Amino acid sequence: MITGGILLIVVFAVMILAFVILATVIMKAVQSSVRQATHQIANKVVDKALDVGSKELIKGAYTVGKMVQEEMVKSDPQKMGTEVTKLAKRNKGELTLSVVMSELNISRELAEKTLETLLRQKVCIEGEAGESYIFPGFKDKKKFKVCEYCDAEFELGAVGDACPSCGAKLKTSSRWV
Numbered sequence: 001m002i003t004g005g006i007l008l009i010v011v012f013a014v015m016i017l018a019f020v021i022l023a024t025v026i027m028k029a030v031q032s033s034v035r036q037a038t039h040q041i042a043n044k045v046v047d048k049a050l051d052v053g054s055k056e057l058i059k060g061a062y063t064v065g066k067m068v069q070e071e072m073v074k075s076d077p078q079k080m081g082t083e084v085t086k087l088a089k090r091n092k093g094e095l096t097l098s099v100v101m102s103e104l105n106i107s108r109e110l111a112e113k114t115l116e117t118l119l120r121q122k123v124c125i126e127g128e129a130g131e132s133y134i135f136p137g138f139k140d141k142k143k144f145k146v147c148e149y150c151d152a153e154f155e156l157g158a159v160g161d162a163c164p165s166c167g168a169k170l171k172t173s174s175r176w177v
């Protein structure tokens, strides 16, 4: 009876052990396959993130770099003056406030401040109508003769001192062209 009892216990113990081993093996297999699948997904996600991220990062760095550069120019009156002068050259020596604002993408305040500085430095002068800025360095001053009475204009060498049409006195004048 005692031998039978021990045998039963041994069989029971072996069954438990077998179950534990089996369970462990199954668990390990499941864990491994899950880990592998997770790893693959994680890799894909990381790759994708890196791919998108690096592209965005480069784009972002470029944008930030450009912004910083622009802000540096904007905060540096000297550089801003250079930018406006370069723009004046492209625009054949004549600028308006609105052209400076839109072409350089700056505020009215900054455009005015920069143009005022350039006026003080005699880089530009105010246009006759008071709405434009003339950059004499990019323009020629053309002289002509104008009648004091009838306002007729003549080439310098083409006339004497009297207006050919009304006989009034001619005076020499000039304009930027």
Ligand SMILES: [Zn+2]
Binding pocket: 147, 148, 149, 150, 151, 152, 163, 164, 165, 166, 167, 168
């Ligand atoms: Zn005249």
